[in-house]
Amino acid sequence: MTLFLQIAFDGILNGMLYALVALGLTLIWGVMDVINFAHGEFLMIAMYVSYWLGFLMNIDPLVSWVASGVFVFLLAFVTYKLMVSHLVGKPALSALLATFGLSMFLKNLCLNRFSPNFKLLPVTVLSGKTIPVGSLILSLPQFVIAVFSLAVIFIVYHFIASTRMGWAIQATAMDKEAAELMGIDTEKIYGLVFGLGGACVGIAGGLLPTYMPVHPEVGSLFGLIAFICVAMGGFGSITGSLFASLLVGLVEAFAGFYIAPIFKYVAVFALYLVIVMLKPKGLFGW
Amino acid sequence: MRHRQSGFGLGCTIFGILAILPLIPGPLQGPFAKHVLVMVLLFASMSQAWNLLGGYCGQVSFGHSVFFGIGAYGAGMAVVKYGLTPWPGALLGAIIASIVSLVISYPCFRLKGHYFAIATFAIVEIFNRLFMVWYWVGGALGLDYPIIEEGWRNFMWYETKTPYYYGAFALFVLVFSTARWIERHRIGYYMRAVRDGQEAAESLGVNSPQVKLTAMAISAFLAALCGAFFVQYNLRVDPPMVMSLDMSMRFVLITILGGLGTLWGPLLGAAVLIPLQEYTRAIWGGLGGGVDLIIFGLLIIVIVIRQPRGLMGFVSWVVGHRARARGRG
Numbered sequence: 001m002t003l004f005l006q007i008a009f010d011g012i013l014n015g016m017l018y019a020l021v022a023l024g025l026t027l028i029w030g031v032m033d034v035i036n037f038a039h040g041e042f043l044m045i046a047m048y049v050s051y052w053l054g055f056l057m058n059i060d061p062l063v064s065w066v067a068s069g070v071f072v073f074l075l076a077f078v079t080y081k082l083m084v085s086h087l088v089g090k091p092a093l094s095a096l097l098a099t100f101g102l103s104m105f106l107k108n109l110c111l112n113r114f115s116p117n118f119k120l121l122p123v124t125v126l127s128g129k130t131i132p133v134g135s136l137i138l139s140l141p142q143f144v145i146a147v148f149s150l151a152v153i154f155i156v157y158h159f160i161a162s163t164r165m166g167w168a169i170q171a172t173a174m175d176k177e178a179a180e181l182m183g184i185d186t187e188k189i190y191g192l193v194f195g196l197g198g199a200c201v202g203i204a205g206g207l208l209p210t211y212m213p214v215h216p217e218v219g220s221l222f223g224l225i226a227f228i229c230v231a232m233g234g235f236g237s238i239t240g241s242l243f244a245s246l247l248v249g250l251v252e253a254f255a256g257f258y259i260a261p262i263f264k265y266v267a268v269f270a271l272y273l274v275i276v277m278l279k280p281k282g283l284f285g286w
Numbered sequence: 287m288r289h290r291q292s293g294f295g296l297g298c299t300i301f302g303i304l305a306i307l308p309l310i311p312g313p314l315q316g317p318f319a320k321h322v323l324v325m326v327l328l329f330a331s332m333s334q335a336w337n338l339l340g341g342y343c344g345q346v347s348f349g350h351s352v353f354f355g356i357g358a359y360g361a362g363m364a365v366v367k368y369g370l371t372p373w374p375g376a377l378l379g380a381i382i383a384s385i386v387s388l389v390i391s392y393p394c395f396r397l398k399g400h401y402f403a404i405a406t407f408a409i410v411e412i413f414n415r416l417f418m419v420w421y422w423v424g425g426a427l428g429l430d431y432p433i434i435e436e437g438w439r440n441f442m443w444y445e446t447k448t449p450y451y452y453g454a455f456a457l458f459v460l461v462f463s464t465a466r467w468i469e470r471h472r473i474g475y476y477m478r479a480v481r482d483g484q485e486a487a488e489s490l491g492v493n494s495p496q497v498k499l500t501a502m503a504i505s506a507f508l509a510a511l512c513g514a515f516f517v518q519y520n521l522r523v524d525p526p527m528v529m530s531l532d533m534s535m536r537f538v539l540i541t542i543l544g545g546l547g548t549l550w551g552p553l554l555g556a557a558v559l560i561p562l563q564e565y566t567r568a569i570w571g572g573l574g575g576g577v578d579l580i581i582f583g584l585l586i587i588v589i590v591i592r593q594p595r596g597l598m599g600f601v602s603w604v605v606g607h608r609a610r611a612r613g614r615g
Contacts, residue, residue: 035400086591092399093346094590097542100535101586108576108583224407224531231404266415269408276401277393 002135007253009136015249016146020204021222022229022241023153024197030236031173031193032088037099038079040223041106042198046072046205047214048110054121054209061210062125068206069199076198080191088190111216118213126210141210148207152200157238169193173236228272234285244283247271297466301459308451318568320447326560327454328515331461333540333552335508338465340538341547342474343501344481345395348534349406350509352413353383355529357510358517362429372441376514380507387506388499395498410531417525428524441518450519457515461508466549477501543589545598554597
């Protein structure tokens, strides 16, 4: 029983991390109907920022997540201005392919500059620490990320639901032209949303080096899982993607333990297929 | 009618030029240049197979590396496990790929837009991992070819690449002729009708699920034949080599670069991208690591933003420009 609970616990913590990564993608997809294929690479860049700050200047990831978040916000904003703004409203495929090109560019740029070697910060405040909870063991770095994830989701949710800017974002998502007629600068909204999506994944990436090594391929799998979470949750639904992320985390943990480690992602992808077969617009889609 | 004739003439000219290409003395004689030509023809064929479904029928699949891989494993298993020639393996692989494609896509075609695209990603990842642990087909180690007698019977050569070139050329002729036949055939018009407006097509009596499934089966069959060629050319196969998202994306990118839903787009795209990829890799690959893919990534971004209709869009713009100038004169 303890083992079962422990696995469930780890699955939920991992699911919270996926939720934070998927949150940015949900925002972008929901508001702009664009799939950002470079999302996983944004995560990787954030991890490198945090890693280099820790390695060169001895700043702990607990502090440098701010820098990662801001950096990826700017990166995403520039990406929007230079690339994505030309592609909004075009066939869905074009934005996906252009961002795929970007992901290839970023991944290989990092490969070229930082080498393919795994890099892990040797000493951070959190690394290796655990908290015993009854008979379970809680890994502190993962717990901290889960807390951050909840906090960021809460803030973003309230930002969208109850600020003027949030209402403007909702209006733009519902009907771009009508929003423009009401005097909303949709161009600004899109830029902001893309940046915000980047900032969410930037925060996740900033905290990850406390327990996960950085390498150029690290983002690919996270990106794929984030697509799955977002699509499983349903078009642009923040609650949906949170729920789906937790489900993915749990399925991954249980399949990895009870079937075989190599099958954990098979189970996750199969779960996605089953769910969209039953509900073609995802769990919370309409 | 005139358009039809000129299209036919263009096709014969291109086939003719490609048929005599290895005979021309000069820079094309070296083994590396031959390798590049083989890869161009192979990827042009593969992208055309994808184009039948993605371009003409509008169903953008990122899962074609699965069918490519099944074809590759078909030929590989025949040679490595059963000691046969690759031919029956390739044929069986192509038939299995068609069946698998029908089984997979029957439920998936209900999904729209991004949901369909992500489902095809998921399918590639599932197949990749299943083949990794399926020891009967070699698992993660893959299949390594034994050294056996070279020639057309075994479809392998060790000292020259010219027969491979003609093998790729035969594949190319087969795939492009099929594509041209489909383009002019009733099913081709149905496919484009489904792409341009599924509801409208259905209201006029087009059985859209059947059309999509037909396109899928043909596309998967041809993709598997390309896979069989690929494995005979490399003389080994493992799951990441054939069944990966990167491989799938390559077919898509070549077609998009050349021109989605056009007959000669895939050839044009492959003729630009493959040499770029091979030569940048040859020049910088060992030193810089990834420089070829950095350039590749940038190029994709620029093309998608600047010319969404691909290089064929550029070609038709030039041709139209000349025609307009002639009209004025």
